[in-house]
Amino acid sequence: MNVLVLALAGAVTVANIYFPQPLLEAIAQGLKVSQDTAGIIASALQIGYALGIFLIVPLADTANVRRLTTVLLVLTSGGLLVAAASPNIVTLIVATLAVSTTTVLPQVITPVAAALAGPERSGHVVGLIGLGLTLGSTFSRSLSGGVSDLSGNWRTAYVVAAVMTAALLPALRRTMPERLGAGRARLPYRKLLATLPGLLTSHREVVFSAFLGATVFAAFSAFWATLTFHLAAPPFHQGPALAGLFSLYGLPAALLSAYAGRLNDRHGPTVVNVWALGCIAASFALFAFLGASMAALIVGSNLLILGTSSSQVANQARLFVLGEDKVARLNTIFMLSSFGGGAIGSLAGAAAYSDHGWTGTVVVGVVFIVLTAGALVVERAMRVRGADSA
Missing domain, CATH: 1.20.1250.20 (MFS general substrate transporter like domains)
Known part of the structure; x- marks a missing residue:
């Protein structure tokens, strides 16, 4: 290969x-x-x-x-x-x-x-x-x-x-x-699609990864859905061209995210999820306290890209070891969940920005960060409980 x-x-x-x-x-x-x-x-x-x-x-x-x-x-x-x-x-x-x-x-x-x-x-x-x-x-x-x-x-x-x-x-x-x-x-095509709900309920890892994919991508999308509005407002007064450049500004983070795979193979997906969440939380901290600084937005967007990409790598890797016979369907569940989370994050971010400006965007991102952290804590508690009962 x-x-x-x-x-x-x-x-x-x-x-x-x-x-x-x-x-x-x-x-x-x-x-x-x-x-x-x-x-x-x-x-x-x-x-x-x-x-x-x-x-x-x-x-x-x-x-x-x-x-x-x-x-x-x-x-x-x-x-x-x-x-x-x-x-x-x-x-x-x-x-x-x-x-x-x-x-x-x-x-x-x-x-x-x-x-x-x-x-x-x-x-x-x-x-x-x-x-x-x-x-x-x-x-x-x-x-x-x-x-x-x-x-x-x-x-x-x-x-x-x-x-x-x-x-x-x-x-x-x-x-x-x-x-x-x-x-x-x-499997016949209809039966193949009919197995998707069963895969979601039969593996705890699927629900966990799908939830993390949705919440992380929701925070990611809330930022990108409102960045153009934020840059058009004081103190920036910039047009959409500058928002488009942010995808190029994020190139260092994109390159670094490739190492999340190696980290996953060495320490497991949960470690990468925690590390990714730290990057995303740091990005929104910069957005909250230094949102009027162009440099802070660029650094924060890199942290957000790095955290989101690393989280996706970890969540997909967690799913793909569950069985070669169902990896494509597991990826379907994960990607649909991520897309759904992204749509919710975009809508929530835009609505919050309309009512409360950049502060609203940050609050929406923090809500999804808290949901992600809560899922990681619950998963950790369930693992500890399972180990104790064994």
């Missing part, structure tokens, strides 16, 4: 969810629609990705993974070309929904790679692939904006994305396995 190839593939495919964001203004002008109408594309990207995680990712537990990978890459590349040639906004929105649904390969690659690596190296592998996803989502916006500016046409960025996605086919056909387990019975 070539982990670097898988990390690169994750970076390229996850970029398909984020690269259209800087193009929305150009799309609105090119297709002669309002900014609000063009903004539907951003919503379609998130909706499609969530649908793909739920409807497609579980297939990796029983389907031919190599064939599934090939089909997803072909469909995604074709959808990007349709989007590039879209004559109107309706076609582009439909193509966007289709592309984001089929470009869930990162959520297939991660559990498959962890299962192939084994319990001893799963954290390290998840960390490296997570780094690829972070870099892909970070640089995709800059790349698509640059391509659009140089070519003078937003459609060129879609063509470039289609070519880059299709170029992964030869490498992934050699790298991805045919199946995760030899001789495993293939």
Whole structure:
């Protein structure tokens, strides 16, 4: 298994969810629609990705993974070309929904790679692939904006994305396995999806990791959902361009988060969760007491990115050792929970900022930090009680 190839593939495919964001203004002008109408594309990207995680990712537990990978890459590349040639906004929105649904390969690659690596190296592998996803989502916006500016046409960025996605086919056909387990019975599709609630209730680790994923990503999203408003207000008086640069400012944290995998393999996911929570708590302390300082916001955003990425690595690694036969479905549960938490955090952050300004954002973040800490304390108490009774 070539982990670097898988990390690169994750970076390229996850970029398909984020690269259209800087193009929305150009799309609105090119297709002669309002900014609000063009903004539907951003919503379609998130909706499609969530649908793909739920409807497609579980297939990796029983389907031919190599064939599934090939089909997803072909469909995604074709959808990007349709989007590039879209004559109107309706076609582009439909193509966007289709592309984001089929470009869930990162959520297939991660559990498959962890299962192939084994319990001893799963954290390290998840960390490296997570780094690829972070870099892909970070640089995709800059790349698509640059391509659009140089070519003078937003459609060129879609063509470039289609070519880059299709170029992964030869490498992934050699790298991805045919199946995760030899001789495993293939569940019918409906039964496969019907097993998701049972997995959530049959393993305490699943509930624990899903809850931590939701609360941590909620705090993360509360910050990013309101940062633009905060930077536009006194004392900064900055436009959205500066908020966009914060993803690049967070590059050091993204690189450091890869080491969370090694830390997980050495000390276990709970240690990484505690360390990640410390980073997130420190970030919101900076936001609370030095929120009017640009330097503090940059340092705090790095701590937040580092803590959130490390927490995700630990939570996924905890799940992927529960059984090779269900890693994709476990990842589906975790990612859907994280997405749900992120949506709640964004809404709560925006509402709190509207009523109470930056203080409201900080309070929302602290609430989710407290919930995360409470879950860690409860889990620790349950482990101690279990050890005593044994």
